[in-house]
Amino acid sequence: MSAEGARVDGVATDMVSVRERGLHYGDGLFETIACPQGVPRFLELHLARLREGCERLRIETPAAAALAREVHALLTPEVRAVVKLLVTRGVAQQRGYATTGRERPSRIALRYPWPAPPSAAAREGVRVRLATVRLGENPLLAGLKHLNRLEQVLARAEWQDPDIAEALLFSSSGQLISGTMSNVFLVRDGRLVTPRTDLCGVAGIMRGVVLKEAPACGIVATQELLRLEDLQGAQEVFLTNALTGIRPVRELAGVTLTPGPVTQRLQAQLAPLLHD
Amino acid sequence: MSAEGARVDGVATDMVSVRERGLHYGDGLFETIACPQGVPRFLELHLARLREGCERLRIETPAAAALAREVHALLTPEVRAVVKLLVTRGVAQQRGYATTGRERPSRIALRYPWPAPPSAAAREGVRVRLATVRLGENPLLAGLKHLNRLEQVLARAEWQDPDIAEALLFSSSGQLISGTMSNVFLVRDGRLVTPRTDLCGVAGIMRGVVLKEAPACGIVATQELLRLEDLQGAQEVFLTNALTGIRPVRELAGVTLTPGPVTQRLQAQLAPLLHD
Numbered sequence: 001m002s003a004e005g006a007r008v009d010g011v012a013t014d015m016v017s018v019r020e021r022g023l024h025y026g027d028g029l030f031e032t033i034a035c036p037q038g039v040p041r042f043l044e045l046h047l048a049r050l051r052e053g054c055e056r057l058r059i060e061t062p063a064a065a066a067l068a069r070e071v072h073a074l075l076t077p078e079v080r081a082v083v084k085l086l087v088t089r090g091v092a093q094q095r096g097y098a099t100t101g102r103e104r105p106s107r108i109a110l111r112y113p114w115p116a117p118p119s120a121a122a123r124e125g126v127r128v129r130l131a132t133v134r135l136g137e138n139p140l141l142a143g144l145k146h147l148n149r150l151e152q153v154l155a156r157a158e159w160q161d162p163d164i165a166e167a168l169l170f171s172s173s174g175q176l177i178s179g180t181m182s183n184v185f186l187v188r189d190g191r192l193v194t195p196r197t198d199l200c201g202v203a204g205i206m207r208g209v210v211l212k213e214a215p216a217c218g219i220v221a222t223q224e225l226l227r228l229e230d231l232q233g234a235q236e237v238f239l240t241n242a243l244t245g246i247r248p249v250r251e252l253a254g255v256t257l258t259p260g261p262v263t264q265r266l267q268a269q270l271a272p273l274l275h276d
Numbered sequence: 277m278s279a280e281g282a283r284v285d286g287v288a289t290d291m292v293s294v295r296e297r298g299l300h301y302g303d304g305l306f307e308t309i310a311c312p313q314g315v316p317r318f319l320e321l322h323l324a325r326l327r328e329g330c331e332r333l334r335i336e337t338p339a340a341a342a343l344a345r346e347v348h349a350l351l352t353p354e355v356r357a358v359v360k361l362l363v364t365r366g367v368a369q370q371r372g373y374a375t376t377g378r379e380r381p382s383r384i385a386l387r388y389p390w391p392a393p394p395s396a397a398a399r400e401g402v403r404v405r406l407a408t409v410r411l412g413e414n415p416l417l418a419g420l421k422h423l424n425r426l427e428q429v430l431a432r433a434e435w436q437d438p439d440i441a442e443a444l445l446f447s448s449s450g451q452l453i454s455g456t457m458s459n460v461f462l463v464r465d466g467r468l469v470t471p472r473t474d475l476c477g478v479a480g481i482m483r484g485v486v487l488k489e490a491p492a493c494g495i496v497a498t499q500e501l502l503r504l505e506d507l508q509g510a511q512e513v514f515l516t517n518a519l520t521g522i523r524p525v526r527e528l529a530g531v532t533l534t535p536g537p538v539t540q541r542l543q544a545q546l547a548p549l550l551h552d
Contacts, residue, residue: 006294015291016299018282018384023292023362025425026302032371057426058433082371086299089429095308095358095388097425097432097456108294112371136412136476137448140430148424149301149373150333153365154416156373157334172413172448180373200412 005074005111010066012073016108017091025097026147028088028106029053031205034243036114036275038077042242043068045205050087053144059089060105070109080114082243086147115243125250125259126165126239130228131155131180135171135200143197152180165247166239168231171200176226179239182247183207185221187236187262192221206240209273210266217269219262236260245274281350281387286342288349292384293367301373302423304364304382305329307481310519312390312551314353318518319344321481326363329420335365336381346385356390358519362423391519401526401535402441402515406504407431407456411447411476419473428456441523442515444507447476452502455515458523459483461497463512463538468497482516485549486542493545495538512536521550 006014021027031046040046047064054061071083090103133155141148155167166179176195178184183204185194192214197203214221224230231237237249237257246267248259282290297303307322316322323340330337347359366379409431417424431443442455452471454460459480461470468490473479490497500506507513513525513533522543524535 008294014294016294016296018284018290018292018386020292020299021429023296023299023384024306024360024423025429026423027426027429030300057430084300084371095360097428099433108299110294133416134414136414136417138410138412138427140409141412141426146426147300147302148426150303150417150422150424151414152373153297153301153303154333157375 007070007073007107007109009107010070016106019092020088020106021090021092021103022086022088022106022108022147024092026149027057028059028086028147029057029145030084030086030147031145032242033071033083033085035071035075035081035083038075038079038081040071040075040083041274042205042209043071045208046085046242049145049203049205050085053146054087054105056140056144057089057146059087062087062105062107067107070107074109074111082112082114084110084112088147125248125257127163127251128179128237128239128249128253129159129164129167130253131167131169132158133169135169135177137171137173137199139198142200143203145202155180170228173199174227175199176228176231177201178204182239182241182244185210185238185240186226186230186234187260188230188234190262192219192262193224193226193230194221195226196223204240205242206245209270210240210246213269213273214266217265219265236263238263238266245270283346283349283383283385285383286346292382295368296364296382297366297368297379298362298364298382298384298423300368302425303333304335304362304423305333305421306360306362306423307421308518309347309359309361311347311351311357311359314351314355314357316347316351316359317550318481318485319347321484322361322518325421325479325481326361329422330363330381332416332420333365333422335363338363338381338383343383346383350385350387358388358390360386360388364423401524401533403439403527404455404513404515404525404529405435405440405443406529407443407445408434409445411445411453413447413449413475415474418476419479421478431456446504449475450503451475452504452507453477454480458515458517458520461486461514461516462502462506462510463536464506464510466538468495468538469500469502469506470497471502472499480516481518482521485546486516486522489545489549490542493541495541512539514539514542521546
C-alpha cells in the first residue's frame, strides 16, 4: 500500500527538499486521480481545480502539460492505479512565512495501487458515523483541496472499525460540510442538496460531476447551508469521491437508510463516465 | 538565508521522503529555537511544548534526548543561529488519512542564520498592521504550533513594506488572536492581558515566559477573550516571539503608540534570560 513510484519536478525520486514549503506550512494543493485503466479519469477537471487553487493561493500555476506529464509518466497502459498529484509553492528561499518571489512551484506525483475491490457493503451502501471533530471556518481556504489536513487526520483517527466507511463532519458553527474524504448529498422531497463549500470543505471533483449530471436525469440539485436536522430528515444520503464515485449510505450513526431511486438514477447516469 | 544545514532522524541530509505525512497533511508540529551563543535558549520549554503537541495529536513523542541531539548537532559553540525543529507523524505507510500504527515519528531539524540585527525601529518599537485574513476556530488545534500554516502564509502575503514588522489577526468570530509569527499583549489600566489560545492561535514560548515573569515585577497578567475595541483602547501593546523577545508596538494600523512603563519593566525583567 506504500507509494509504488514517485516523481518530483520531472525526475523519478522518492525524496523532496527538507525546505519544501509544502512540509513546513502545508503551502500547496493536491489531487487524487483515479486511473482505472491506466488512464487518468477527469484529468481536465483535476487540473482545472489545481489551477483555480493556485490562483486563489497565489501560487504560480505549473503548465497543465507539465502536470499531465508527471501523471502519465507514472502509469502503465491497462494497469489501474491511483495517482496523487501535489503542487506546492516550492522550496523555501528563506526562513518564515514570507516569500521572496524566487520560489518555483514544486510538482510532486505519487503512484498508489488501485484500492481493494469494494465489498458488498460498499456496493449496497456504506456505514457512516458522525465525527466529533469540527472544522474551522475560513472562506479564504474553503473549497480548496489544500495541504492543511490535520482536521481530517484527527477526524479519521476517531474510529478503527473497518466496517465504518466514513465520518461526516460539521463546521464550528454547526454546518454540515462533508466526510473526511468525500462529499455528501441528501435527497429531500425528490430534490438533491449538498452543502455549500464557501465556509469550509472541499469542492470535490465527483461532487461537481454529480451536480452537472443531475439535471440530465431530471433531478434538481442545489448547494445549500445544511445542518444535522437536514441530514436526519433526508430520504436518501450518499457520498461522492473521485475514486469510488457514488456510494449510498445504508447506516448513518446507527440509523438504517435505504439506498433510494434518486441515488440509483445518478449511479446509472454516471456509470458510463466512470468505466472502471 | 536558506537552510545552512539539516538533519532527518539523526542523519545529516537535505531531503525527506516524498511520503512524509508532514508534507501530505501538515501532520506534525514545529519549534523555532533561538540559539544566541550556539546554545539553544529555552530548550526545555520548546521540548515540553512539542511533547504536549504530540500528545494532543496522538503522535508518538520522540525522546527528548534524541530531539536535543538533533538541535545540538547543528550548532557550533559561540556561533549564534536559529534551529527549526519539526516532529511529524512520520512517513505514510499507505494512502489516505488513516494511520496503520506502524508510522514512526520523523525528527527534522534545520539550521538558519541568526536574523539581521534589529533596526532602531525594532528596538524603539515596530509598526504593525491589521490582517484581513481571519483565522478559523478549532479548539482541537488551538495553542499548538502545528504544520497547518496556510492562514499565516496568506496573512503574511498581505503586505510587502519591509518597515511593517507584523500583522495582527482576528478569528472568524472576531476575537483578537495573535500576529502571524508572534503573540500580542495589551496593557490596560496597568494590567497585562493577552488573548486566550483555546479557540485558535499558538501558545508561544516567549508568551509563556512573559506570563510567568510578569508577577515577579509586580504586574498582574491574565489571558482573556479580546476584541478590536480592546486593542484600540490599550495604553501599551507589545509583541512576543522566541527569537526577538518583547517588541513594543509604536504604530498600530496607522495610529501612534508610545512604548510604556509596563513594557519596559518586562523587557528589563527578561533581559537576563535572553542574553543574546
